[in-house]
Amino acid sequence: MNSPEPRFLRACRRQPVDRTPVWFMRQAGRYMPAYRQLRKKYGLLEICRTPELALQVTLQPIEAFELDAAIVFADILLPLVPMGFDLSFAKGVGPQIANPVRAIDDVQRLRSFDPAQELAPTLEAIKLLRSALPASTPLIGFAGGPFTLACYMIEGGASRNYERAKSLMYTQPSAWWALMDLVTSMTQAYLLAQIEAGAQAVQLFDSWAGALSPTDYQRFVQPYSQRVLQAVAETGAPSLHFGTNSATLLELMAEAGGDAIGVDWRVELDRAWQTIGYDRAIQGNLDPSVLFGSDDEIQAQTRRILDQAGGRPGHIFNLGHGILPGTPMTAVSLVVDAVHSYQPVGQAEHG
Secondary structure, three states: OOOOOOHHHHHHOOOOOOOOOEOOOOOOOOOOHHHHHHHOOOOHHHHHOOHHHHHHHHHHHHHHOOOOOEEOOOOOOOOHHHHOOOEEEEOOOEEEEOOOOOOHHHHHOOOOOOHHHHOHHHHHHHHHHHHHOOOOOOEEEEEEOHHHHHHHHHHOOOOOOOHHHHHHHHHOHHHHHHHHHHHHHHHHHHHHHHHHHOOOEEEEEOOOHHHOOHHHHHHHOHHHHHHHHHHHHOOOOOEEEEOOOOOOOHHHHHHHOOOEEEOOOOOOHHHHHHHHOOOOEEEOOEOHHHHHOOHHHHHHHHHHHHHHHOOOOOEEEOEOOOOOOOOOHHHHHHHHHHHHHOOOOOOOOOO
16 A cells, blocks of 8 residues: 655645645754754855755755654755855855846846756755655755845845846836746746756745735736746645735735745734635744743743644745744744644534
């Protein structure tokens, strides 16, 4: 007989599970001593571009905790390099792009590319991971959402107000549409290549979408995210659609697509699920800062979110954003144990 499908994939499809699956955004990274040791020898881009190192880093949290999914170690900005951007990561500053997009001429100089060739190290890491991971631990691939990637391309790095990106959007719409079309086609091809390489689910990180009003999101972003997620849906692989500060956008994000909608901690999970619709799974949504709290506080807040899910099929436990640097390893373990040992008091009426 075939083994049952892993609980994470079952939850993505809103099927019953024996216990709530849990994984974490940025579950591999700076909070882990093993990762910090590796970073003393290798830069971030070097790790991402070396399949054996990406494999090693991806497996570190899987070996440390009883997680229900692995996510390939990469960075959402990796596709920018073959497109023609001069990308670097400055210590203490983050990603820096030396030649940002500011006008239509800058968009026209960008290149299309074949992910199978230009992003081969990540695809090779996925293949290695599928061989190394147990059958019970599925592998998640990912990409940045078109809006988030476009913002990095225009701002040249992180931003608080996204004034350059919004200015281009409002004053040079032809440049905006051209850039979004190019980024969307690239993102679509990249995710499909990851699935072909062996990723069993993919997440679209539209981390900066919450900077937009619902009207602007619907007009300038939703059609592009929808194109990406529709292409993924045609493969049969589950997709997760995530954004931060997105409480006002959840209905529109659900319309754009995704088998599961990821929500941050700024909205209660039960209200978010009602907004999204019970025909979708939901992922989230513990505040990452809670992991710096007392053991009792961590357990109480974890149970509160699980109580809000009410035992309804389709909840994937996660943080409302990535694990923060300095997070205690013991706190991560405590959350995993609390999720897996949780027993709902009563079952909700499932729709």
